Amino acid sequence: MALTQESVLSLLIAEGGKVKKSDLVVKFRDSIDSDDPAEKERNRELFKTFVNNVAVVKEIDGVRYVVVRKMYQNCLQDGVHTAENTDNKEIPLTGEPQRLPARSEDTGSRDDAGGERRSVKSTKASEEPKDTSLVPLEQSEHEWLVKCATGHWSQVYGLLLRDNQLAEKRDFMSGFTALHWAAKCGNSDMLGKIIDLSKRGGVDIDVNAKTHGGYTPLHIAALHDQEYIMAMLVGEYGADPSIRDNCGKKAYHYLHKGISGTLREMLGEPSTQQGP
Numbered sequence: 001m002a003l004t005q006e007s008v009l010s011l012l013i014a015e016g017g018k019v020k021k022s023d024l025v026v027k028f029r030d031s032i033d034s035d036d037p038a039e040k041e042r043n044r045e046l047f048k049t050f051v052n053n054v055a056v057v058k059e060i061d062g063v064r065y066v067v068v069r070k071m072y073q074n075c076l077q078d079g080v081h082t083a084e085n086t087d088n089k090e091i092p093l094t095g096e097p098q099r100l101p102a103r104s105e106d107t108g109s110r111d112d113a114g115g116e117r118r119s120v121k122s123t124k125a126s127e128e129p130k131d132t133s134l135v136p137l138e139q140s141e142h143e144w145l146v147k148c149a150t151g152h153w154s155q156v157y158g159l160l161l162r163d164n165q166l167a168e169k170r171d172f173m174s175g176f177t178a179l180h181w182a183a184k185c186g187n188s189d190m191l192g193k194i195i196d197l198s199k200r201g202g203v204d205i206d207v208n209a210k211t212h213g214g215y216t217p218l219h220i221a222a223l224h225d226q227e228y229i230m231a232m233l234v235g236e237y238g239a240d241p242s243i244r245d246n247c248g249k250k251a252y253h254y255l256h257k258g259i260s261g262t263l264r265e266m267l268g269e270p271s272t273q274q275g276p
Helices: 005-014 021-032 037-054 070-077 139-150 153-162 164-168 178-185 188-200 217-223 227-235 261-266
Strands: 018-020 055-060 063-068 090-092 097-099 108-110 117-119
Touching (some): 005 021, 005 037, 005 063, 005 070, 021 037, 021 063, 037 055, 139 153, 139 164, 153 188, 178 188, 178 217, 217 227, 227 261
Antiparallel strands (some): 018 063, 055 063, 090 097, 108 117
């Protein structure tokens, strides 16, 4: 399926205005994938932009759907209510008719000659992509990341109490998690609450999670001279100081002058002293 905004909207309209998040990614997976990592990343960003332009994410009966925006509801009202009655029909999107894509569900449709019904195989569960971060964030996820980035920690704590899964959410531009923001700000109390509440809620949060630049929360703490945070991450929560970022640097490479020798040793900085 072509990776265009028209094709995304056509699919949503064909499915009655909403599609499961995982099903949407499956439909466009071949168009997004590429042997060239840079090209694949560009396609991912294009896909997210197209989806954001025409749809929002909503949870319906515990399942997350991508739902067409209100401005496109007229396409549904023009007799295109469900996918069952839209096979081989065309709808105007940008002045030119676009053929609706085939459905992913196992339903029958008559051929052009009115012959026997033919079935379309549904997507197998094993074929669903693990990465559904291609689609836009839900409102609660967006609010969580904004509050973390702006340091509104009391509100962050309230959101975390309602949904432990938020602790794993990443900013799609930077790859920052809440732990990265807490480490940057030096908020040891919030960093501890994020980790402890998540674990009590059954979320195995990764203290070594990397941003798109390869920075762990420990790297971020080192970059911003947050000594107590560094000691806390390594000493209490087992952060790995041997991890390198995308530039090949470990956290100790970013330590500034004045950082204690004890902390330097904790982060694995090689001794600069010469033996006798």
